[in-house]
Amino acid sequence: MSSKNDVLIIEDSPAIGMLLKNYLEKLGYTQIHICSNGASGIMTFKDLISNKKDPIVLLDYMLPDTDARSVLTQMFEVKPDIRVLLATATEEDDEGVKDLIRLGAYQYLQKPIRFEHIKSAFETIEEEDNFFKKESSQIDMMSKQIEDLESKIRYRVDMVLQSTSNFSLSFLQNLFNDSNEYISTYLKELEENGKITRLSDKKEIACNQCDSTSITQIFYCPSCKSSKFRSGKLIEHYECGNISEDNTYVNDLCPSCKKLIKALGVDYRVMKNHYICNDCSNFFPQLSTDYVCLKCQNKFSLDECRWKNSPFYKTTSM
Incomplete structure (x- = not known):
């Protein structure tokens, strides 16, 4: 069995922090770090990354010293593919919450947090890690059992589509960038069998270097370019x-x-x-923003990006 990820809890309530820690320990997580504000959370996060850790982050939406969007931005600047679970009493359809989900928050957890929702979220992350990253020996074994590349791609695409209701062709291509021909062929087969439905093309921002659409936004102060800010x-x-x-x-x-x-x-x-x-004390109604490519780490502005049309699908009976 592979070792579990470190967990970073950024929560200003000591009682909630300890409650989460105690429950996660029951799930087998032993390396749990608790921070009561955004500044210490970012510092701990950077230390974990510098020590080759890949923490799962539980982030409180309301923090005393900074904004959750600022915390996400600073984390994405260090590791764009970090998994952040956003914990908040605010409804999921709130525009601020939806913005953070669009920004790249991995999942939304409604407060008061139910233990079964935490368990489900962490089990999903474990399954993804085991399939795509952590269990390389298991993937090698699967590869030996499945003789040809096309069959292996079919298996992996099925695994992905079982956990999503909508997806674009470019999304799958970013996951399996060496198998584009097989993916397109298999999607046509799934469409003919009524398992997915083709919708209108989706226009997506693409990296101006590698053409990947696996992109996240980062936000910063228009005055001093700091990514340390709070809403107020x-x-x-x-x-x-x-x-x-x-x-x-x-x-x-x-x-x-x-x-x-x-x-x-x-x-x-x-x-x-x-x-x-938090750095220059200036205030403003809107943040400045750039984009970071999760594939090649290239940073670029909206004016510098490429736009890419990609077939968009809805899963129906996977």
């Missing part, structure tokens, strides 16, 4: 012009002129959904 709500006091986070207005007193703010729209306004840079 700002208050602008009209009389003195001060703009700062709402938590600086203690007892409704402006932190700059010390006067009481009374009427919304008369004395002050609230600026929601802004980002505050």
